[in-house]
Amino acid sequence: MGDRLTQLQDAVDQLAQQFVACIHYINRHHNLETLGPNDQIRDVKQEPDKQEVDPHPAEVFKASQVELAQDLITKEQQIEYLISVLPGLDNNEKDQERNIKELEEELKVAEAQRQDAIKEREDTLAKLDAVIRSIRRP
Incomplete structure (x- = not known):
């Protein structure tokens, strides 16, 4: 285990990776829906075994979003704790x-x-x- 600053840097790096993973999951598994009357869903021709979006059922997608959000909050709280124990703040x-x-x-x-x-x-x-x-x- 490194010093507190190294731990803090590692935690911030992990938080950034979690953000990227969350965005990738949401981008890959959302439902294809139009949000407005002028919106259109593009029909992109790809290889048959490669899909751009693989929608999950609404309940699974919502539960996954909640779990991802909880993980982000936990990591953010860990970062706040590491910052609070740094010397010199108080x-x-x-x-x-x-x-x-x-x-x-x-x-x-x-x-x-x-x-x-x-x-x-x-x-x-x-x-x-x-x-x-x-x-x-x-």
């Missing part, structure tokens, strides 16, 4: 500096603990080595 410069100093202090403490653990490990290894060297075969 923090001013002083708050950010304070947070950085706190994190630096935590890092110093963690580094001191790590150094202590390394020293303890080296001491333990030295003692173990001394014990192993002191063992004599009968």
Whole structure:
């Protein structure tokens, strides 16, 4: 998993792909209907096995539209969440500096603990080595 900006960019890219998929689905599976008195449905001659529009039944088409819309809303909410957790949106410069100093202090403490653990490990290894060297075969 990447950082928050990478996650946000990935989510925006996925939303764009979902938009394209929605438009493709609607364009491919809508009913051929005239909307006005002067509208005409074109009769495009194509290969017999390739149709420009493959209408789905009205109930299936409507249910699919609802599902596509719900997916778009879910992705949009995910993007809003990712934006809301970005640093700096609700923090001013002083708050950010304070947070950085706190994190630096935590890092110093963690580094001191790590150094202590390394020293303890080296001491333990030295003692173990001394014990192993002191063992004599009968």
